């Protein structure tokens with residue numbers, strides 16, 4: 023018998039603990055449609071480059087747009103604080119690990135320049151890209167009109183955890199219903215990991231929700247705060263909110279699984295768990311075009327009193343197009359993510375992302391080890 027005084031723990035699952043079950047019907051991968059939308063803005067591939075300084079600058083935003091996806095520029099990052107962002111990024115890359123946190127803490131004290139944020143948006147638009155800019159809840163009211171008037175297509179509000187209801191005695195929290203009705207562009211919000219928090223945000227009028235607390239490759243929120251829910255469970259719970267909200271209103275809000283991806287299989291599992299698209303940080307930081315010079319760091323790393331990110335060396339591998347579309351000779355799934363998704367959709371008989379969200383999944387603790395003793399003992 024369950025006693026109310028005992029807290030119950032629910033089992034949750036990450037990418038490595040589940041697997042996708044093939045379908046009874048297969049489909050030609052070339053005939054799958056992997057498009058998705060944020061409000062009325064449509065994308066050919068379900069990939070978004072993270073709002074992180076080692077991942078997205080103006081050039082990356084334009085390149086991702088050309089390849090059919092989206093890249094989100096951080097409106098409170100280096101690109102928003104420094105005209106010569108490249109000099110700052112180069113300095114971060116040559117700074118020893120022991121000194122980099124202090125350097126980042128100093129770099130991010132430079133004030134955000136609203137006119138520079140507008141300039142970045144205009145540069146993306148002038149090159150034909152889709153412009154999306156992120157900021158934290160505290161600065162959203164100020165930066166949203168700046169970003170929208172500069173011509174941005176999407177406004178993003180992102181922090182470790184963003185909620186529809188924020189309690190404070192000293193200031194009025196950001197009210198998303200007001201933000202969404204005052205802006206003419208879609209609003210994407212994150213991050214969330216629960217059904218109820220996602221549903222509340224959807225009821226405020228947002229167009230997409232970012233899912234994931236602490237899974238990121240350069241993130242230490244889980245160590246510092248003990249916070250987060252593994253990505254498969256988080257995606258399934260937040261996708262369930264999308265279904266409830268869709269049934270209530272007929273309006274479709276996209277679910278974006280954000281962070282923690284390493285391989286094509288993780289990407290495929292996120293979609294099968296209910297995501298419409300994925301947000302990649304460290305994967306895209308490895309691209310030749312990435313601004314981070316082979317490094318990647320959390321956007322909470324520069325926090326003056328409680329950093330919740332670190333700097334990692336991801337290296338520079340191949341051009342972005344090859345990471346996303348191949349061809350590749352890499353055998354571990356770390357390149358050709360679109361090829362992996364189209365292939366799995368083919369064997370699951372899923373013609374669209376919506377179909378793929380209905381693919382059967384199993385709890386599969388053996389999925390990464392079964393039959394793999396030679397690989398695991400490095401006898402390859």
Ligand SMILES: NC(=O)C1=CN([C@@H]2O[C@H](COP(=O)(O)OP(=O)(O)OC[C@H]3O[C@@H](n4cnc5c(N)ncnc54)[C@H](O)[C@@H]3O)[C@@H](O)[C@H]2O)C=CC1
Nearest residue numbers: 158159180181182184185188195196213234235236321322
């Ligand atoms: N996805 C993830 O796990 C994480 C992402 N990050 C990224 O790092 C950057 C810094 O994030 P943080 O350190 O979390 O920023 P932060 O230190 O500004 O924290 C965000 C604050 O916003 C508050 N908030 C939530 N909803 C609100 C609302 N409706 N109105 C007003 N305030 C509200 C939260 O209570 C929190 O205090 C962001 O770009 C974020 O996306 C950082 C840590 C974890």
Ligand SMILES: O=c1[nH]c(=O)c2[nH+]cn([C@@H]3O[C@H](COP(=O)(O)O)[C@@H](O)[C@H]3O)c2[nH]1
Nearest residue numbers: 238239241243281282303304320321322331
């Ligand atoms: O715990 C965190 N501390 C941080 O400093 C931080 N900065 C970014 N992010 C989140 O990580 C996502 C990218 O993750 P990946 O590099 O694994 O793709 C991003 O898209 C964010 O959601 C952070 N999380």
